[in-house]
Amino acid sequence: MALLVEVHVPLTPTPGLPPGEYPFPWIEQVEDFLVDLEEEGAAESCDEGTTFGDYFVFFLVGATEAGLLAASSRVAALKGVPAGSFALVTDTEAPEMGTGRRVGLPL
Template identity: 65%
Template sequence: MADTVVEIHVPLTPTPGLEPGAYPFPWIDQIEEFLAESEEDGSFEVADDGEEFGEVYVFFLRGADEAMLLGVASRVAALDGVPAGAFAMVTDNEAAEYGLGRRVGLPLT
């Protein structure tokens, strides 16, 4: 049976107001830290390293039911500094490409 995977897609939007020459996407590190701390309780896992995919940066969650994974994705999208326009794709571990599946707007309301 295939596992549920939630891909968190965050627009690759540079953070405004940074010093010249600063890394334009500090929110990527912020999300990675948040996910690492959140998965420590074992209720879900970060399935893979995040990566750039077109005009978004994608993070991967698995190891729990869809509601739990979407809840985590929603908290990610609500973090301070995370660009607006994030969304989740609900798929399974057998998906051959990113961005396939059911799209869910984030944060959840």
């Protein structure tokens, strides 16, 4: 069992995009940022991000709770990431996604 933080970002389309453009370009931006976090040794991305209700969820492991929440806060503060993100502090053995202690982001 390992500490896991789920980063829930509202699936809000980016305003002002030309018609026909992918409405959630911030997802790829966050994925690139998570690669940078791994290279820094700040946190590791665990699994692929996924849609969960009205949110897109990214999974972080490999650090202390404070470290994972700091990384989650950095994700939420990225330019273009919709407001209203939150983290769920849980573990890798949780019976289902979307459970755990909720923490508003950014910190």
